[in-house]
Each structure stands twice: as structure tokens, then as C-alpha cells.
Amino acid sequence: MHVQIVLFDGFDPLDAIAPFEVLHAGGTASGGAVSVELVSAEGPRDVVSGTGGLSLRTTGTLDPSCPGVVLVPGASGRVGDPADSADREDDDTQEDTIPVLLGRALETELPGLLKTAMEDTGITVATVCGGSLVLAMAGLLHRRHATTHHLGLDLLDATGVHAVRARVVDDGDLVTAAGVTSGLDLGLYLLEREAGPQIAHAVEELFAHERRGTTWRPRGLQPAAF
Template identity: 85%
Template sequence: MHVQIVLFDGFDPLDAIAPFEVLHAGGTASGGAVSVELVSAEGPREVVSGTGGLSLRATGALDPGRPGVVLVPGGSGRVGDPVDAADFEDDGAQEDAIALRLARVLDTELPVLLKAAIEDARITVATVCGGSLVLAMAGLLQGRHATTHHLGLDLLDATGVHAVRARVVDDGDLITAAGVTSGLDLGLYLLEREVGPQIAHAVEDLFAHERRGTTWRPDGPEPAAF
């Protein structure tokens, strides 16, 4: 399983690094059955996150035709951060700044590449936090089940997505995770689903992290109202 983690200007570092470390460890534990890289729509470059000017280097270009997983993080930052200082006139709400930052992604080549990836049956698209909002705002998730940070569930629902309040949601070739630390849970679930539970358990033990909640899937009987 090869995983491409997509970086874009203003991304949330933990959304990208948490699954990267989990999946990299999974590659070691599985004898190379998992590989992971940081990519961008533009190709190799330094990509500035939305957190304190921290940057990571994308080592390649996103290939929407390469079988495996394409993982999209969310955004981070506050109004007035250096990457956005010219775009704001006051100290507005953090979530408004993040929504604007995610909306900017729609003006890049990334939505076109993500559309190609999500239409390829050989590819699973995964997201952490606001990454699902990027796909939703690009019109790529209508009618699908997905989750995001709890502050963005209403926006996700407004785009025609069946928003689910769960830590991880498995909708077949679309797997989404909630708030930023859920990137750890997402990485472990990908290992369990694609490589096997023993590998996932070994990495979970290495990271001293116990996954939270039940992975939601559109299976089984619907619960009665409480």
C-alpha cells in the first residue's frame, strides 16, 4: 500500500505528520508492505503550514493515478498569522480563517487531481479534520458519508454530505477522520484494513496510543431513537 499525503499552503501539520509516522512505522513492521510520502499538487517544494510558519517539504507531485491511498489533511492557523496577514483586517474567529484557507485550495490544481483520484477504483481517498471539507467544497462528496472536526459538521452537511459524528468513518473508498489527533486513529485503521490487525496492533503499542470509538460504517441495522 502506497500512501500519498497531500500538502497545501496552510495545512495543519499534525493532520499530516500523525498519519505519516503511523504509516511509516507500519511499513517497518510489515517488512515494506506500506510506503508513504509527502506530495503537493505543484510537485517538490517547501509547503508552509498554517501553524507558526512551520513548513514541510513535499518530495513529489501528487499522482492521482497511482494505486493506493491519497490522504488530505485539514488546515490550521489564526487570523493574522504571517501566511494570511494580508487577507484579514481584524482578529476574527479562528474557524473563519481556516474555512477561508481551505476555500483557497479550490483555486489550485488540487481539486482536479483529487477528482481524478476519487474516480479511480484503485485508490482510497482519506482525510483528516478539514480535509473532507476540501473535497466537499469541491463538490466531490455529495451523497457520501463523512466526518470532520466537530466545528465543521454543519458545513459538511450543507454541501450534500451525510455528516457523521464519529472518530473515523469508513465509506468504502472514502475514509474520513474527525479532529486533528484522529489522524493517529486513521493511520492505524488504514493499517488494520489494508495490511492486517497484527501490524496495526504492533504500531498502536509502539505509539502507546489506544484508538477511540467505533469506526462508523454504513452497515447493519439503524439504531432506534434514544
């Protein structure tokens, strides 16, 4: 399994680094069955995050035809009102809000590349936190089941997505995770799903992190009202 973690200007570092470390450790534990790299729509470059000017260097260009996983992090910045994001584009004091940062990502080649990836049956698209909002705002998640940070669930629902309040949501070739620290749980779940539970357990022990919550899937009995 090869995983491409896609960075864009204003990304949240923990959304990217948490799954990167988990998956990299999974590659070591599996003897190379898992590999991971940082990529961008533009190719190798220094990408500035939305947290204190911290930057990470991507080593490749997002390849939407490469089998495996494409993982999209969210943005890091001040919380703003998504409904007002268009108006705030012209307001310098609002340039670091999450809606504006996500909106700028939509103005790059990233949405087109993600659309191509989602149309490929050999690729699973995964997201952490606001990464699902990037897909949803690009019109790529209509009627799909997904989650995001709890503050963004209403926006996710407004785009025609079946928003689920869960730590990790597995909708087949779309796997989404909630708030920023859920990137650890997403990485471990992907390891379990693709490389097996023994690999995932070994990394879980190494990281001294026990996964939280049940991974939600659109199957099984429907729960009755409590």
C-alpha cells in the same frame, strides 16, 4: 499500500505528521508492504503550514493514478465563519482563518487531481479534520458519508454530505477522520484495513496509543431512538 499525503499552503501539521508516522512505522513492521510520502499538487517544494510558519518539504507530485491511498489533511488557523469566507478574502485581518485557507486550496490544481483520484477504483481517498471539507467544498462528496472536526460538521452537511459525528468513518473508498488527533486513529485503521490487524496492533503498541471510538460504516442494523 502506497500512501500520498497531500500538503497545501496553510495545512495543519498534526493532520499530516500523525498519519505519516503511523504509516511509516507500519511500513517497517510489514517489511515494506506500506510506504508513505509527502506530495503536493505543484510537486517538490517547501509548504508552509498554518501553525507558526512551520514548513514541511514535499518530495513528489500528487499522482491521482497511483494505486493506494491519497490522504488530505485539513488547515490550521483561526476559526472563522465559513459562510463569510468569500467576504473575508478581501480582509487582511482574516487571511489566516481556516475557511480562507481551505478556499485558497480550492483555487489550485488540487481539486481536479482529487476528482481524478476519486474516480479511480484502485484508490482510497482519506482525510483528517478539515480535509473532508476540501473535498466537500469542491463538490466531490455529495451524498457520501463523512466526518470532520466537530466545528465543521454543519458545513459538511450543508454541501450535501451525510455528516457523521464519529472518530473515523469508512465509506468504502472514502475514509474520513474527525479532529486533528484522529489522524493517529485514521493511520492505524488504514493499517488494519490494508495490512492487517497484527501490523496495526504492533504500531499501536509502539506508539502507546489506543484507538478511540468505533469506526462508523453505513451497514448493519439502524439504531432505534434512545
